[in-house]
Amino acid sequence: MSGDGSKRGPEHGVDGNKKVKGRKRHLIVDVLGLVVSCFVSAANVADVKAAPVVLVPALENNPRSRENSG
Numbered sequence: 001m002s003g004d005g006s007k008r009g010p011e012h013g014v015d016g017n018k019k020v021k022g023r024k025r026h027l028i029v030d031v032l033g034l035v036v037s038c039f040v041s042a043a044n045v046a047d048v049k050a051a052p053v054v055l056v057p058a059l060e061n062n063p064r065s066r067e068n069s070g
Contacts, residue, residue, distance in 0.1 A: 026050045028058040036062060 021043060028037040037058035041050050 024050070026054045028054055030062075 024041050024043050026039045027035055030036055037054050039050055039054040
């Protein structure tokens, strides 16, 4: 078998500023440290792009968290 690159695995990337290769994990946790929402992205996805993806479901599923946010 030749490695022609037709099969693609999970998305990977490199965060140029932090020299992080692979994936970033974006987490929202409650006051006890329990995960409320999570999103895994390629390392080269900016945090400002990933924040709404993880934050919106957390706020929709936990309406009381909106009372305490900023």
